[in-house]
Amino acid sequence: MPEQLHQIRLSSILDNDFYKFTMQQGVIRLFPRAVVRYQFINRGKHTFPEGFGLTLKKAVDHMAGLQLTREEKAFLQNTCPYLDPVYLDFLEGYRFQPHEVQITQKDGQLEVHIEGLWYRTILWEVPLMSLISELFYLTTGAERVSDDEIISRTKAKIEGYKKLGVTIAEFGTRRRYSYHVHQLVLETLKKFGGGSFIGTSNVHMAMVYKTKPIGTHAHEWFMFHAARYGFKMANAVGLEHWVQVYRGDLGIALSDTYTTDVFFRQFDKMFSKLFDGVRHDSGDPLLFADKVIAHYQAMGIDPLTKTIIFSDALNFEKVNRILEYCKGKVGLSFGIGTNFTNDAGPAPTNIVIKMTEAQPQDEDWTEVIKLSDEPGKHTGSPKMIHLGKTILKIND
Numbered sequence: 233m234p235e236q237l238h239q240i241r242l243s244s245i246l247d248n249d250f251y252k253f254t255m256q257q258g259v260i261r262l263f264p265r266a267v268v269r270y271q272f273i274n275r276g277k278h279t280f281p282e283g284f285g286l287t288l289k290k291a292v293d294h295m296a297g298l299q300l301t302r303e304e305k306a307f308l309q310n311t312c313p314y315l316d317p318v319y320l321d322f323l324e325g326y327r328f329q330p331h332e333v334q335i336t337q338k339d340g341q342l343e344v345h346i347e348g349l350w351y352r353t354i355l356w357e358v359p360l361m362s363l364i365s366e367l368f369y370l371t372t373g374a375e376r377v378s379d380d381e382i383i384s385r386t387k388a389k390i391e392g393y394k395k396l397g398v399t400i401a402e403f404g405t406r407r408r409y410s411y412h413v414h415q416l417v418l419e420t421l422k423k424f425g426g427g428s429f430i431g432t433s434n435v436h437m438a439m440v441y442k443t444k445p446i447g448t449h450a451h452e453w454f455m456f457h458a459a460r461y462g463f464k465m466a467n468a469v470g471l472e473h474w475v476q477v478y479r480g481d482l483g484i485a486l487s488d489t490y491t492t493d494v495f496f497r498q499f500d501k502m503f504s505k506l507f508d509g510v511r512h513d514s515g516d517p518l519l520f521a522d523k524v525i526a527h528y529q530a531m532g533i534d535p536l537t538k539t540i541i542f543s544d545a546l547n548f549e550k551v552n553r554i555l556e557y558c559k560g561k562v563g564l565s566f567g568i569g570t571n572f573t574n575d576a577g578p579a580p581t582n583i584v585i586k587m588t589e590a591q592p593q594d595e596d597w598t599e600v601i602k603l604s605d606e607p608g609k610h611t612g613s614p615k616m617i618h619l620g621k622t623i624l625k626i627n628d
Contacts, residue, residue, distance in 0.1 A: 240363065241294045242294070242359055243436075244304070245298040245300055245304070245323075245328075246439065247359060247435075248358045248434070249447055250434075250445040251433070251447035251449055251450050252450075254448060254478075254482055255354060255449050256323075256354050257316070258473065258474065258477045258478075259350050261477055262476075266349065267347070267348065268348075268349075268354075268456065268589065268591070269347045269587070270346040270353065270356065272342065272360075272364070272585050273586060278583070280340050283371075286337075288344075288363060288364060291363050291367070292360070296328050298327070298328060299324070299326070300323050303439075304439065305320055305324055308320055308435075314481040314482065328355070332348040332353055333356060344585065350590070354452075358405055361407065364581070366410045374577070374578040376413070376578065377577045379416055382413055386417050386424075387420050389548060389572070390420070390421055390429055393428045393551065394425070396551065398555055399428060399565045400429055400430065400565075401429075401430055401433065402418065402432040402434070402567075402569070402572050403543055404417070404573030405433060407569065407573070407583065408573035413573060413574070414434070414437065417572050418437045422441045422442075430443075430444060431444030433447050448474075448482040448486070448511075451486065451488075452600075453474070453486075454466050458490070458601075458620075459589075459592055460593075467489070467498045471507075483509070484507065484508055484510065484511050484541055485499070485507045486511050486513065487511065487513075488515065488605045489602055492520060496523065501532075504527070504531045504538075505531075505533065508539055509538045509540055509563065510524060510541070511543055512542045514605040514609050515606045517542055517544065517550070517554050518553075518558075520605070521562060524538075535562040539564060540563070541565050541567055542564065542566050545570070546567075599612060599616040601616045603621060603624070607628045
């Protein structure tokens with residue numbers, strides 16, 4: 233193993249996506265006894281070199297020493313007033329517990345399972361994925377382009393987006409090439425992105441580069457609600473609970489946990505007026521835009537007063553195509569991940585970590601699923617996917 237492997241360690245508990253913290257506050261308040269399981273899914277069928285699992289475990293064990301610093305707590309207090317003092321005190325005392333993560337490797341196949349109280353285990357997914365991604369490139373001997381080339385590529389992209397007149401957030405923590413590449417990207421976006429670059433999903437990077445942390449909730453919020461309340465109630469109760477916790481703040485709703493069509497059946501006039509907009513994360517973005525616009529118009533709401541955040545595998549060409557189609561019809565912004573933080577030469581990893589089961593409150597374990605707008609992105613067992621599609625009357 234290369235010597236630099238010993239240096240692959242997270243340096244901040246905030247080196248994570250913002251929506252993990254916002255959801256964590258909601259879980260603490262509403263579901264403090266819920267227990268969940270997550271699993272690593274190797275979509276790209278990557279082969280991991282011998283000893284990878286042990287190296288990953290050492291990096292995970294190191295995370296037990298991470299804790300919120302006084303400066304980090306002050307940053308959250310000043311930047312995120314909707315994170316209440318009780319939650320911030322909790323986060324100050326929070327420590328990762330590596331026993332919640334089980335890592336095994338057989339030949340080139342890596343298995344990672346997470347289990348524990350949801351309010352605790354919710355923070356594992358993103359840093360684990362970023363570690364797996366970075367370690368993969370190091371252990372396989374991948375060679376990336378130079379720092380100057382990373383800067384040059386990022387500068388060209390953000391200047392292109394500025395010319396388009398769109399706002400861009402960086403969403404690339406989970407599949408970044410490395411922490412160092414992530415730093416280079418943020419430095420460049422901050423330096424050259426004035427008027428276009430509006431923030432990052434990574435809270436640590438937001439603090440370091442003095443920009444805005446961006447995010448609301450993820451699929452797991454609604455996946456858990458299906459386990460607790462059933463598929464038909466998951467979206468509506470999930471949204472109700474979000475409003476209960478945040479009272480109008482953090483108002484971008486994720487729409488594709490059980491397909492957008494199902495979501496809009498329950499995104500009634502109250503939700504449509506209260507939430508600032510919706511996020512697109514799968515399926516045809518132009519078809520999605522049509523559905524969003526038609527929905528708002530049917531509710532008597534001007535779509536230009538609402539925002540679609542597009543965040544599905546974006547690059548310049550795709551952003552330009554969406555902009556040309558949506559201009560003058562609806563508000564829009566873009567969250568770009570891998571194309572910023574893993575445009576470094578080698579092909580990006582195709583990996584995810586997803587919630588697989590939930591035990592809502594002293595109940596039986598229940599499998600959870602995601603029924604994306606893109607059938608290839610469905611997650612869960614075939615039996616449960618079939619059940620969910622049957623109950624929700626989804627045909628794809």
